Amino acid sequence: MDDFIYRGPGAQGGGSANRTGGEELFCEGVPLSKIAREVGTPVYIYSYHTLTRHFRVFDEAFDGIPHVICFAMKANSNLAVVRSFAALGGGADVVSGGELFRALRAGVMPSRIVYAGVGKTEREIEAALKAGILMFNIESQEELLAIDKVAGRLGVRAPIALRVNPDVDAKTHPYISTGLKKNKFGVSIEQAMDEYERAEGLPNVEVVGIHQHIGSQLTEISPFVDSLKKTAELVGRLKSRGFGIKYIDVGGGLGIRYLNEKPPLPSELARAIRPVLEDLGCTLVFEPGRVLVGNAGCLVTKVLYRKSTQEKNFVIVDAGMNDLVRPTLYQAYHEIKQVITTDAPEFSADVVGPICETGDFLAKDRALRVPQPGEFLAVMSAGAYGFTMSSNYNSRPRVAEVMVDGDRYYIIRRREDYEDLVSGEEIPEFLGEKAAHDA
Ligand SMILES: *Cc1c(COP(=O)(O)O)cnc(C)c1O
Numbered sequence: 001m002d003d004f005i006y007r008g009p010g011a012q013g014g015g016s017a018n019r020t021g022g023e024e025l026f027c028e029g030v031p032l033s034k035i036a037r038e039v040g041t042p043v044y045i046y047s048y049h050t051l052t053r054h055f056r057v058f059d060e061a062f063d064g065i066p067h068v069i070c071f072a073m074k075a076n077s078n079l080a081v082v083r084s085f086a087a088l089g090g091g092a093d094v095v096s097g098g099e100l101f102r103a104l105r106a107g108v109m110p111s112r113i114v115y116a117g118v119g120k121t122e123r124e125i126e127a128a129l130k131a132g133i134l135m136f137n138i139e140s141q142e143e144l145l146a147i148d149k150v151a152g153r154l155g156v157r158a159p160i161a162l163r164v165n166p167d168v169d170a171k172t173h174p175y176i177s178t179g180l181k182k183n184k185f186g187v188s189i190e191q192a193m194d195e196y197e198r199a200e201g202l203p204n205v206e207v208v209g210i211h212q213h214i215g216s217q218l219t220e221i222s223p224f225v226d227s228l229k230k231t232a233e234l235v236g237r238l239k240s241r242g243f244g245i246k247y248i249d250v251g252g253g254l255g256i257r258y259l260n261e262k263p264p265l266p267s268e269l270a271r272a273i274r275p276v277l278e279d280l281g282c283t284l285v286f287e288p289g290r291v292l293v294g295n296a297g298c299l300v301t302k303v304l305y306r307k308s309t310q311e312k313n314f315v316i317v318d319a320g321m322n323d324l325v326r327p328t329l330y331q332a333y334h335e336i337k338q339v340i341t342t343d344a345p346e347f348s349a350d351v352v353g354p355i356c357e358t359g360d361f362l363a364k365d366r367a368l369r370v371p372q373p374g375e376f377l378a379v380m381s382a383g384a385y386g387f388t389m390s391s392n393y394n395s396r397p398r399v400a401e402v403m404v405d406g407d408r409y410y411i412i413r414r415r416e417d418y419e420d421l422v423s424g425e426e427i428p429e430f431l432g433e434k435a436a437h438d439a
Helices: 032-039 048-061 079-086 097-106 122-131 141-154 189-200 222-240 266-280 290-296 326-330 418-422
Strands: 004-007 024-027 043-047 067-072 091-094 113-115 135-138 158-165 205-211 247-251 283-286 297-308 313-317 336-338 346-352 361-369 376-379 400-405 408-413
Touching (some): 024 032, 032 043, 032 297, 032 376, 032 400, 043 048, 043 290, 048 079, 048 266, 079 408, 091 097, 097 122, 135 141, 135 205, 135 247, 141 158, 141 189, 141 205, 158 189, 158 222, 189 205, 222 247, 222 266, 326 361, 336 361
Parallel strands (some): 043 400, 067 091, 067 283, 091 113, 113 135, 158 205, 247 283
Antiparallel strands (some): 004 024, 336 376
């Protein structure tokens, strides 16, 4: 996270809250404390330079092989983030009509959009066909029939790839492992040939590719290689039977460093999979999500209170599980940094939010400098599956998102207000105009 670094006192940009002489955490050229004070907390902050550097590193790793990078939007679907990649030639991997809408709104070329997900509705299929996407990644036979039907009604042919489930262990958290036989995704390699033949027999679909995606936060290369070998073998058989496989969609899943993981670099992934895929003469599609955005963002929160029981110390902050659910949903680790360093004594504490749930924590038993109320903390590596998984639980407005470019920052999503919370809700007339006791 080279774009999130401490700078010594005296380096503060205008508006910093630093009066203590501690080191100050910057995003590019802007002190996080400045954004926290001006935009309020909690706030997600993304570095434009990190986003684009990550995209370019991934892209360059596959230099010389025809490829398309379809950013997995569920990791971070903010229009400004998606536009940053689209401007570099990136496409989008969407998993809903809403993500398709966002991708188009952000300016992603439809011919660079792939659409996955086990539950595509007719309405979503229709929107994608009208937009003219690159391909649908098909997860089941019934879905294939539905797509054929909608395409027939619109008088078009739907480009499709079959998502195969290569039955390999991605060696990641079970909730984000998708390539095992027991998972709901894709069709098994054994059944795939039959499914391809069925697809070929349908009048309104055109087989153009094959897709796999085995899981997320992968920190080893071998599951990629093992699964792609199986997929490549199937591609060979498909081609020899005359199927027009133009695209091999490798999926996403490359892990990032949250604590001390040592995930492969994109260049290492490229070196390992090139020999498996190179000779098949296909365009490769990649669907990286986390690896592009995870370490390009953090969540800045403010310390509200401290509290100690006989068992534990708690630091209560203004961000909760509704703002960042990964710690409680996946037992995920996020580093927590002081936005302005102090030399306060260390203690071990749970960092918890204001939500009325025991599962509402950002960190457990974490060694921290004892913070003062009002102090800002940065929850690092929060650019992926952070804001996109946030909710209004406990009627908390969703937080603001900010993008930093050099020494400027931009609010790329305003903080929701209370009116946003109730927009769309209605009290039916029969309930009366006022509460009964007022009448
Ligand atoms: C979630 C997902 C991705 C992205 O996964 P990352 O681990 O964030 O890279 C890519 N493709 C599909 C089909 C997905 O569901």
